[in-house]
Amino acid sequence: MARIYTRSGDKGQTSLIYGKRVAKNDARVEAYGTCDEANSMIGLALSFLDGKQFDGKDDFVDVLHRVQTILFHVGAELATPSDKEVAWKLKQEHIEELEKQIDQWDKELPPLKNFILPSGHSASAALHTARTVTRRAERAAVAIEDANPLVQSYINRLSDFLFVAARYVNQQLGGEERNLKADI
């Protein structure tokens, strides 16, 4: 088997897809590296559902696995230099898929008129954390020149998706949703 470590990045440079060498703090590397971090945090959130049961749990987990999968493809797109062909391209329909899921969950949730504290079940709090890491990825993506604009939209919508997923999982598992108090 090929070794996982190649030592080729030991001097602070790395390769994009098609082989172009860039510094490890290049805007593209920052952006797909942060998608990888968001992806890992989603994995942590899912791990807290192990052994828990609620109606529709299997669907919930499937939907999040699908998001993890698409995040890899978003990462591949971010790792492709702008003058090269992207092997798999994000489409408008992937964003619409997120929006439909948001609408569906939202119908089952009490409407919000204020912020909520990240609170309740571990899976919910980890989804809030994944939400904020996704927003960090969104900020990193802004610095990339000539990126596919759909990637920026997808990451934006994904953070709203994770917000609603965090609320939904609390509702299903009886985790407490705490509203932000105005007077302190």
Place this chain on the structure above:
Amino acid sequence: MARIYTRSGDKGQTSLIYGKRVAKNDARVEAYGTCDEANSMIGLALSFLDGKQFDGKDDFVDVLHRVQTILFHVGAELATPSDKEVAWKLKQEHIEELEKQIDQWDKELPPLKNFILPSGHSASAALHTARTVTRRAERAAVAIEDANPLVQSYINRLSDFLFVAARYVNQQLGGEERNLKADI
């Protein structure tokens, strides 16, 4: 109900309070986005206390909910352009409140003469993580021009508060505190 997603940030810009448009990687957005991340990590730490008991647990949880609430107000202050009125302003007394709590917990803890490894109970390790994310927020806040200096102080003190909270929760729950070994 108003939809949570407005699509208005799909092009990489967003609004501060009062509506000023800025790039999503503007220094202010980086800083309050990182406060949001620290807030979520505190929520994750609290979730690990579910079902655990120790003397003074309710107070401990209340104090951390209060910190989460104040972090939102810190976020609102960071989201207000420097030429505009801040609706709610952080005061010196909020910093003193953290200091008093640090002193109170510290009295119950063995004195430290060295670093400790983030270790022990999940709630403690997550508080250490929240501490380091808070320090990242502090670094991000440095880049803001004309910020309220009390905000910088509050975030600084908050990371010390979270360090002591991490130690305290280990002590209460019997989590192991590991000192850094000098000889390796």
Place this chain on the structure above:
Amino acid sequence: MARIYTRSGDKGQTSLIYGKRVAKNDARVEAYGTCDEANSMIGLALSFLDGKQFDGKDDFVDVLHRVQTILFHVGAELATPSDKEVAWKLKQEHIEELEKQIDQWDKELPPLKNFILPSGHSASAALHTARTVTRRAERAAVAIEDANPLVQSYINRLSDFLFVAARYVNQQLGGEERNLKADI
């Protein structure tokens, strides 16, 4: 006892080892601050092993405690200005130690021909998260002038080490390893 809070960093500056004052968003502070964050995330991963049993668990935990300890020394090296003597210096053998451990775990694992989703046990998902935070530390270290090149190599190898550790712990605890699906 000396108070943990000194208030001396309230204006956004701090001290390196030997006392040189720098802004808190100086490249060195960013790099060792991110090592501290990776270290905390490793602590969180270890906390999820509490009460779990598998063959070789004690060795696994010892190896990760050793990594946490070395990360502190890496942090001290990053916190030393380039014109000053580093008290403890990272050596080539510390990198080889990681490589040997990677090889040993890898022998016990099914070979990979594709990416895997961060998934399975909480300890595994948290190690994936620690891996991505370590890669963020690696990106931050690139910006430091005249850093010890072994530090860059160590952090690079550490992210591969954490990848294999995440796989290994899933294997030992029966956590599911999910391959990335190509067709979506």
